Amino acid sequence: MQDFNDNPHRRFNILTGEWILVSPHRTKRPWQGKNEEPAKFSQVSYDENCYLCPGNTRASGDVNPEYTAPFSFTNDFAALLQDVPEEQFDDGLLKAESESGICKVVCFSPNHALTLPIMKVEEIAQVIALWQEEFIGLGKRSDINYVQIFENKGAVMGCSNPHPHGQIWAQRSIPEEIIKKTQQQEHYWKDHKKSLLGAYLEQELELKERILVENEHFVALVPYWAIWPYETMIIPRRKVETIDQLTDEEVRDFADIIKILTIKYDNIFKTSFPYSAGIHQAPTDGLNHEEWHMHMSFYPPLLRSSTVKKFMVGYELFANPQRDITAEQAALTIRSQSNEHYTNSI
Amino acid sequence: MQDFNDNPHRRFNILTGEWILVSPHRTKRPWQGKNEEPAKFSQVSYDENCYLCPGNTRASGDVNPEYTAPFSFTNDFAALLQDVPEEQFDDGLLKAESESGICKVVCFSPNHALTLPIMKVEEIAQVIALWQEEFIGLGKRSDINYVQIFENKGAVMGCSNPHPHGQIWAQRSIPEEIIKKTQQQEHYWKDHKKSLLGAYLEQELELKERILVENEHFVALVPYWAIWPYETMIIPRRKVETIDQLTDEEVRDFADIIKILTIKYDNIFKTSFPYSAGIHQAPTDGLNHEEWHMHMSFYPPLLRSSTVKKFMVGYELFANPQRDITAEQAALTIRSQSNEHYTNSI
Numbered sequence: 153m154q155d156f157n158d159n160p161h162r163r164f165n166i167l168t169g170e171w172i173l174v175s176p177h178r179t180k181r182p183w184q185g186k187n188e189e190p191a192k193f194s195q196v197s198y199d200e201n202c203y204l205c206p207g208n209t210r211a212s213g214d215v216n217p218e219y220t221a222p223f224s225f226t227n228d229f230a231a232l233l234q235d236v237p238e239e240q241f242d243d244g245l246l247k248a249e250s251e252s253g254i255c256k257v258v259c260f261s262p263n264h265a266l267t268l269p270i271m272k273v274e275e276i277a278q279v280i281a282l283w284q285e286e287f288i289g290l291g292k293r294s295d296i297n298y299v300q301i302f303e304n305k306g307a308v309m310g311c312s313n314p315h316p317h318g319q320i321w322a323q324r325s326i327p328e329e330i331i332k333k334t335q336q337q338e339h340y341w342k343d344h345k346k347s348l349l350g351a352y353l354e355q356e357l358e359l360k361e362r363i364l365v366e367n368e369h370f371v372a373l374v375p376y377w378a379i380w381p382y383e384t385m386i387i388p389r390r391k392v393e394t395i396d397q398l399t400d401e402e403v404r405d406f407a408d409i410i411k412i413l414t415i416k417y418d419n420i421f422k423t424s425f426p427y428s429a430g431i432h433q434a435p436t437d438g439l440n441h442e443e444w445h446m447h448m449s450f451y452p453p454l455l456r457s458s459t460v461k462k463f464m465v466g467y468e469l470f471a472n473p474q475r476d477i478t479a480e481q482a483a484l485t486i487r488s489q490s491n492e493h494y495t496n497s498i
Numbered sequence: 499m500q501d502f503n504d505n506p507h508r509r510f511n512i513l514t515g516e517w518i519l520v521s522p523h524r525t526k527r528p529w530q531g532k533n534e535e536p537a538k539f540s541q542v543s544y545d546e547n548c549y550l551c552p553g554n555t556r557a558s559g560d561v562n563p564e565y566t567a568p569f570s571f572t573n574d575f576a577a578l579l580q581d582v583p584e585e586q587f588d589d590g591l592l593k594a595e596s597e598s599g600i601c602k603v604v605c606f607s608p609n610h611a612l613t614l615p616i617m618k619v620e621e622i623a624q625v626i627a628l629w630q631e632e633f634i635g636l637g638k639r640s641d642i643n644y645v646q647i648f649e650n651k652g653a654v655m656g657c658s659n660p661h662p663h664g665q666i667w668a669q670r671s672i673p674e675e676i677i678k679k680t681q682q683q684e685h686y687w688k689d690h691k692k693s694l695l696g697a698y699l700e701q702e703l704e705l706k707e708r709i710l711v712e713n714e715h716f717v718a719l720v721p722y723w724a725i726w727p728y729e730t731m732i733i734p735r736r737k738v739e740t741i742d743q744l745t746d747e748e749v750r751d752f753a754d755i756i757k758i759l760t761i762k763y764d765n766i767f768k769t770s771f772p773y774s775a776g777i778h779q780a781p782t783d784g785l786n787h788e789e790w791h792m793h794m795s796f797y798p799p800l801l802r803s804s805t806v807k808k809f810m811v812g813y814e815l816f817a818n819p820q821r822d823i824t825a826e827q828a829a830l831t832i833r834s835q836s837n838e839h840y841t842n843s844i
């Protein structure tokens with residue numbers, strides 16, 4: 153195994169069925185490229201120009217209520233729309249079909265200055281409870297077969313507003329990533345009558361080297377096949393197919409592990425750590441999905457510092473995902489961070 | 499068909515077998531997010547601090563020759579290395595294998611201030627000739643089964659040096675993107691005994707609405723299933739499997755169409771248009787690849803202006819590629835640009 157970790161090698165992602173390229177020695181190269189603005193925490197708890205703050209008017213003209221707990225609404229500029237006529241076009245080479253869906257915005261807190269790592273565990277648990285509620289409402293619709301819950305955090309990840317918020321895009325068709333993960337989990341389930349991710353988790357808990365944080369109901373780790381420099385995954389110990397199946401106790405532990413993981417993230421480069429995070433779970437297509445083991449993944453772009461990110465460009469787009477440090481190096485760095493947020497000691 | 503173009507819909511990529519989501523109305527949303535530095539042309543033809551300029555010393559200590567034509571060398575900080583011992587590790591859930599390969603840097607010109615659109619057609623033809631030479635040298639090695647030629651242009655695409663250059667990563671295994679494209683082309687070849695891309699090209703030439711530029715041997719178009727806002731593809735009319743099969747006449751036409759397409763790109767937002775470009779071609783694994791039809795694709799990130807790009811983040815990473823304008827809108831914009839570079843009239 154040692155050779156793999158020192159030399160270029162490929163690792164297999166059991167959830168997608170795809171290989172990734174690992175080039176451990178690559179960070180030795182000097183960086184003369186682009187520097188990002190380091191992300192800063194907002195200093196005001198209310199911003200009159202923020203379209204997500206309570207009481208403010210949005211671009212659509214709608215006025216936000218004076219909300220005091222997590223609050224969701226339909227995206228004013230949704231990528232997916234309801235009531236799109238169902239149509240197909242197929243001449244073999246040009247092939248298209250209409251798509252319908254619903255896009256929501258989920259404000260995590262009325263407080264403009266907060267982020268998940270500096271919110272209280274109870275407040276994060278309220279966010280998860282709203283995710284559950286939205287999932288149930290959207291998922292039960294006959295025209296919604298998959299519900300994608302995600303957060304883009306930080307300007308470098310395309311986030312256009314620092315107010316703590318995430319999004320939900322729910323749609324008729326099943327997205328590509330979910331098709332791959334369903335297939336892989338289905339194969340394993342058929343062969344072994346147990347959860348692929350559960351079996352993987354067992355093995356990681358024995359090996360320990362990629363484990364970051366544990367509590368009674370959840371484990372956070374760097375997956376063996378991570379692509380993004382500090383990519384991580386939060387996995388429920390119990391095979392839960394969809395977020396609504398989490399018990400109140402599990403929700404609290406989920407909130408707790410999100411808080412600790414994102415604190416560690418912020419501590420690595422002493423910045424408000426940018427990422428895209430998302431929850432992968434079973435489709436809501438009415439079929440049996442006992443193969444599914446839900447999980448939440450974080451894809452953070454920073455590589456070397458608060459200003460130098462990993463670019464997923466030429467080779468990565470045209471050929472194959474590629475990373476510059478090993479999953480084990482990343483795990484060591486994340487794990488060794490304090491569970492106290494760095495701003496507490498400033 | 500009109501409905502597809504106005505409403506959210508999905509289109510199928512015949513080359514990868516994957517769907518993409520199109521949300522045509524989405525650019526109506528106001529943008530309050532990140533602004534990039536607009537890319538500028540370098541004003542000096544020689545920069546003493548550039549590690550790619552002729553005669554300069556690189557980080558490795560090697561000194562560049564006083565080259566006067568396109569010049570290639572082995573990357574000093576290569577992601578792929580030769581002579582990596584062949585090893586495999588597989589316990590079912592953790593699965594890895596060693597990887598070996600060669601990474602090269604290809605300087606397009608000794609002149610630090612040039613870019614492909616402002617180089618002469620003959621100069622671009624020399625770059626293509628060097629790509630051919632490198633492809634032949636690398637591809638004939640028994641430890642190289644795929645040769646990826648690409649360019650990252652612009653700081654926003656992770657390019658760390660404005661000196662006009664591209665890269666070649668050649669490796670033992672076949673990258674994921676190439677596996678998909680090989681499979682799709684193979685299926686079509688078996689069923690129809692003709693090139694998938696050739697059949698597609700014929701159809702596009704009849705429809706005309708996504709065609710951008712044509713010459714005797716090449717066509718540039720926006721593929722029906724484009725993901726990036728101004729994504730394009732250059733396709734040889736003849737089914738050529740690999741770049742070395744291009745005749746001198748074809749090389750010249752290839753150079754010509756690259757020049758015109760990249761001039762049009764620069765003209766859209768009056769900037770040195772960033773992109774990742776890459777050539778997809780048959781593996782060099784010694785097998786028969788008559789199904790393959792080589793092509794060059796451009797993935798440019800800019801969406802709204804020289805400073806506002808499309809972010810491929812949350813939904814795109816976790817669920818499905820998504821675009822905000824249709825391929826036809828993009829084609830119209832690109833096609834209507836002048837074939838004269840905007841700086842000529844300044």
Ligand SMILES: O=P(O)(O)O[C@H]1O[C@H](CO)[C@@H](O)[C@H](O)[C@H]1O
Nearest residue numbers: 462463465466467468656657658
């Ligand atoms: O080799 P360069 O130009 O320094 O690096 C650039 O291209 C590589 C290949 O696409 C990427 O892996 C890097 O993230 C990017 O910064």
Ligand SMILES: O=P(O)(O)O[C@H]1O[C@H](CO)[C@@H](O)[C@H](O)[C@H]1O
Nearest residue numbers: 310311312808809811812813814
């Ligand atoms: O909806 P937002 O936050 O304005 O937009 C952001 O997230 C979307 C979903 O990942 C992306 O399509 C956009 O490119 C990105 O800027």
